[in-house]
Amino acid sequence: MxxxxxxxxxxxxxxxxxxxxxxxxxxxxxxxxxxxxxxxxxxxxxxxxxxxxxxxxxxxxxxxxxxxxxxxxxxxxxxxxxxxxxxxxxxxxxxxxxxxxxxxxxxxxxxxxxxxxxxxxxxxxxxxxxxxxxxxxxxxxxxxxxxxxxxxxxxxxxxxxxxxxxxxxxxxxxVDTIRWQPGPGGQHAVWFGRIVPEKGLHLAMDACRRVGIPLVFAGRVGDHHYFSTHIVPRMTGQAATWVGALDHKALKSLVGRSRVCVVTPRWEEPFGLVAFEAMAAGTPVAAFRRGGLGEILSGAPACLAEPDDVDSLAAAVLAAADLDRGLVREWVTRHHxxxxxxxxxxxxxxxxxxx
Known part of the structure; x- marks a missing residue:
């Protein structure tokens, strides 16, 4: 530059x-x-x-x-x-x-x-x-x-x-679109970010379980009470797997090998960087239409769900999984x-x- x-x-x-x-x-x-x-x-x-x-x-x-x-x-x-x-x-x-x-x-x-x-x-x-x-x-x-x-x-x-x-x-x-390179996709969904109530991980777990897509989630536990009462009880069988807080190399690999990224803010999310990082890897996004995230993704190749609605989110997860990864990557490269x-x-x- x-x-x-x-x-x-x-x-x-x-x-x-x-x-x-x-x-x-x-x-x-x-x-x-x-x-x-x-x-x-x-x-x-x-x-x-x-x-x-x-x-x-x-x-x-x-x-x-x-x-x-x-x-x-x-x-x-x-x-x-x-x-x-x-x-x-x-x-x-x-x-x-x-x-x-x-x-x-x-x-x-x-x-x-x-x-x-x-x-x-x-x-x-x-x-x-x-x-x-x-x-x-x-x-x-x-x-x-x-x-x-x-x-x-x-x-x-x-x-x-x-x-x-x-x-x-x-x-x-x-997003650093040089560092976030396209990945091949995969069979599982991914969720990543801070594990706190306002990020709504438990709703992503419920939606993915509903449509039969295993969820892998990564991130730092920012609220131990929330983690023990809402997340751990949902980690049954192979439906959801926590891989901890990953460095950028491991996180990019995980996201790039995912079928869809689920983003679930329960507050007026100002931006929602994780959605755009996932898109830079070519991984389609299913997200709640809330705050700045809903505002900015309104014209993107992404699937938006009604806030806090697990059924709506489950439908968005299935729809996003069919989006073209190349178009997803191209949009975020052009705009963000x-x-x-x-x-x-x-x-x-x-x-x-x-x-």
């Missing part, structure tokens, strides 16, 4: 909870890592501020992350062990001071902290909104007003959920390649700098 209109020095701030490395904890972590790589490949300098244990980040200033080592069964993707939230808040306040010293052409915030929005901070700040509105972050943005900077959102659905000083620019996420997303962000950075 070639540089785009001059070289810039960029600070990219990741979400603080998990390291930015493979296997990715979730879609936000995958987005940050792959975007950093793509923008660096275009010739720009990117300092990644992320949790300790990340790859390719600034090592002399690390965010603390969340360590559940002493309370493994209490671990969740939304809560904090004692003292962790306070440590995270202090780290972001210190990061704001460091960034205020200058030196960056653009500061690209992907975190969920309110502490980077300050009415007196004059920063070249832009924030990508990856989630529906969060109360403390929304309050901080309102308090900062124009000093909150500019905003991008991963879907129009997500953009509409926030009240912002200036409208958000919608830049859907992208990582290189195109990186170019759009570089254009947006330029707008922020020249404002």
């Amino acid at each position: 070639s540089p785009t209109r001059g070289t810039r020095r960029i600070a990219l701030i990741a979400p603080a909870r998990y390291p930015i490395r493979e296997p990715y904890a979730g879609g936000m972590e995958a987005f940050c890592h792959t975007l950093v790589r793509a923008v660096r490949d275009m010739g720009h300098t990117v300092d990644l501020f992320a949790a300790r244990g990340s790859q390719g980040h600034v090592t002399d200033f690390e965010l603390p992350g969340v360590d559940w080592a002493d309370l493994p069964l209490a671990a969740s993707d939304t809560g904090y062990p004692p003292g962790a939230r306070e440590a995270e808040d202090a780290a972001f306040r210190a990061l704001l001071q460091r960034l205020s010293a200058g030196g960056y052409d653009i500061i690209h915030n992907n975190s969920l902290t309110p502490h980077l929005f300050h009415p007196t901070a004059e920063l070249p700040l832009m924030t990508t909104l990856h989630t529906p509105a969060l109360a403390d972050m929304q309050e901080a943005i309102a308090g900062a007003g124009e000093q909150a900077g500019r905003f991008a959102a991963v879907s129009a659905t997500t953009a509409a959920d926030w009240v912002l000083p200036t409208p958000a620019t919608v830049i859907p996420n992208g 390649s990582l290189s195109e997303v990186a170019r759009r962000y570089l254009g947006f950075y330029r707008e922020v700098v020249e404002r």
Whole structure:
């Protein structure tokens, strides 16, 4: 890739909870890592501020992350062990001071902290909104007003959920279609992602069992209570098999050898990166028509089901299994390649700098 209109020095701030490395904890972590790589490949300098244990980040200033080592069964993707939230808040306040010293052409915030929005901070700040509105972050943005900077959102659905000083620019996420190569398909369905209630794995298990297609699922357990009460009881016979959290090489192989990918958000999914990764492997998607995922897949070669409806999802799984893998791959390459997303962000950075 070639540089785009001059070289810039960029600070990219990741979400603080998990390291930015493979296997990715979730879609936000995958987005940050792959975007950093793509923008660096275009010739720009990117300092990644992320949790300790990340790859390719600034090592002399690390965010603390969340360590559940002493309370493994209490671990969740939304809560904090004692003292962790306070440590995270202090780290972001210190990061704001460091960034205020200058030196960056653009500061690209992907975190969920309110502490980077300050009415007196004059920063070249832009924030990508990856989630529906969060109360403390929304309050901080309102308090900062124009000093909150500019905003991008991963879907129009997500953009509409926030009240912002200036409208958000919608830049859907992208997939590294060089790394995600077409696979041969197979006989089983696949589900992958964080194993938490809002991702609805148990509904994917029910739908696949209903149509007699075995399901292989991969991912990190983000809610142990949900896993033990809703997932383990459904793992009977050969109907569903858990292969754990896989690195990218193993995950791409699994997805590429799958007949269909099932995506089951039970919340207003802002984007749904797993669907687009599966499509880059040529694996057709059956998904709930919900949030940004339903919005963006509405014109895609994918099969959408009514939210939370197992019968509708089962029908979508059967229909998706017959889609042409080449057409699926071609659509995502044309509309959601990582290189195109990186170019759009570089254009947006330029707008922020020249404002």
